[in-house]
Amino acid sequence: MTAHPEFAVIGAGAWGTALASLYAAQGRRVALIARDSTKAAALATTRSTPRLPGLRLPDSLAVTARPPEAPVTLLAVPFQHLRETLGRLPQGNGTLVLCAKGVERESGALGPEIAAEMEPRRPCAVLTGPNFAHEIAIGLPAAAVLAMTDDGARRDLVQHLATPRLRVYGSADPIGAALGGAAKNVIAIAAGAVIGAGLGENARAALITRGLAEIARLTEALGGAAETISGLAGLGDLILTATGSASRNYRAGLAFGQGKRPDTEAGVIEGIATAPALLARARATGCEMPVTEAVTDLLAGRITLEASMNRLLRRALRDER
Numbered sequence: 001m002t003a004h005p006e007f008a009v010i011g012a013g014a015w016g017t018a019l020a021s022l023y024a025a026q027g028r029r030v031a032l033i034a035r036d037s038t039k040a041a042a043l044a045t046t047r048s049t050p051r052l053p054g055l056r057l058p059d060s061l062a063v064t065a066r067p068p069e070a071p072v073t074l075l076a077v078p079f080q081h082l083r084e085t086l087g088r089l090p091q092g093n094g095t096l097v098l099c100a101k102g103v104e105r106e107s108g109a110l111g112p113e114i115a116a117e118m119e120p121r122r123p124c125a126v127l128t129g130p131n132f133a134h135e136i137a138i139g140l141p142a143a144a145v146l147a148m149t150d151d152g153a154r155r156d157l158v159q160h161l162a163t164p165r166l167r168v169y170g171s172a173d174p175i176g177a178a179l180g181g182a183a184k185n186v187i188a189i190a191a192g193a194v195i196g197a198g199l200g201e202n203a204r205a206a207l208i209t210r211g212l213a214e215i216a217r218l219t220e221a222l223g224g225a226a227e228t229i230s231g232l233a234g235l236g237d238l239i240l241t242a243t244g245s246a247s248r249n250y251r252a253g254l255a256f257g258q259g260k261r262p263d264t265e266a267g268v269i270e271g272i273a274t275a276p277a278l279l280a281r282a283r284a285t286g287c288e289m290p291v292t293e294a295v296t297d298l299l300a301g302r303i304t305l306e307a308s309m310n311r312l313l314r315r316a317l318r319d320e321r
């Protein structure tokens, strides 16, 4: 690729590779940035990855290990590496699009909060929603949310990121969008765990619904909008992740429920690091998140699944809200 890319996509895992391929296939000039030159060379040569069966990387997609400056940079590294990745970006004023889903372990920060610290002068958006990379990569239809506070910039970026097969909705609530995407992974672990342990689909539906309620509560407490959590960034992504057998978070929950170790070969399981960070953030905000608390204690080995379910069931009875 001789001309500067329009899009730089950082992180050559499942999601970064799917997004880079999607936009390159639309005729955009795209550079995909792998973690190191060995990985970049392998991808550039094979034009495929076992993470995304059936995908051949478009010929026009450049793969490199060095992030270029670009008008739009999409960040799709594992969430706990977001801060260091932002710290390694070349100088520039292009827009950052945060595509990773999580809460930072040490600080409890969400993506837009980390970006505001690390790159305060750059426009920043969150791209999220019910989007399995392996489906997007082969052009199956889907919808996503692009959240950004600046109305004009958001409208432009939505036009830029929408494709004939990916419908992108705008949202003015990056905090709600980021929190919805991060917290659904924790609830998906709970959903998988009850199915794995044979506690039934009623229990899963209850956890999904009450999980959504606690995400909405924290969203409002952090200044976001509860309605964001009723949309693609919350409900949409939670339905996918808590019921879709391809979800790594759901599958990790299934394994815990069956008394096994989760399979880390399939890629990052964001809910594991996010659960305690999310709980700490909720506590610091004075917000109750009992499902997140149950998952945190379960993952830390402080409680059995049966005991954590009993603890949830025995909470004081009250009106639903």
Ligand SMILES: NC(=O)c1ccc[n+]([C@@H]2O[C@H](COP(=O)([O-])OP(=O)(O)OC[C@H]3O[C@@H](n4cnc5c(N)ncnc54)[C@H](O)[C@@H]3O)[C@@H](O)[C@H]2O)c1
Residues within 6 Å of the ligand: 010, 011, 012, 013, 014, 015, 016, 034, 035, 051, 076, 077, 078, 079, 081, 084, 085, 099, 100, 101, 102, 131, 132, 133, 134, 266, 267, 268, 270
């Ligand atoms: N896979 C999906 O379907 C999907 C969909 C939407 C969002 N996401 C989110 O995107 C993020 C990445 O997920 P994924 O599925 O691509 O993960 P993955 O495990 O498939 O890949 C992660 C990639 O990041 C690279 N990486 C690790 N540390 C890095 C670092 N310090 N700097 C640069 N690269 C580094 C790894 O080499 C790997 O290629 C997660 O937050 C995930 O929640 C994933």
Ligand SMILES: O=P(O)(O)OC[C@H](O)CO
Residues within 6 Å of the ligand: 101, 129, 130, 131, 132, 133, 185, 188, 237, 240, 241, 246, 247, 248, 249, 250, 268, 269, 270
């Ligand atoms: O495989 P998971 O559990 O990381 O989920 C992937 C995406 O977040 C689904 O939208």
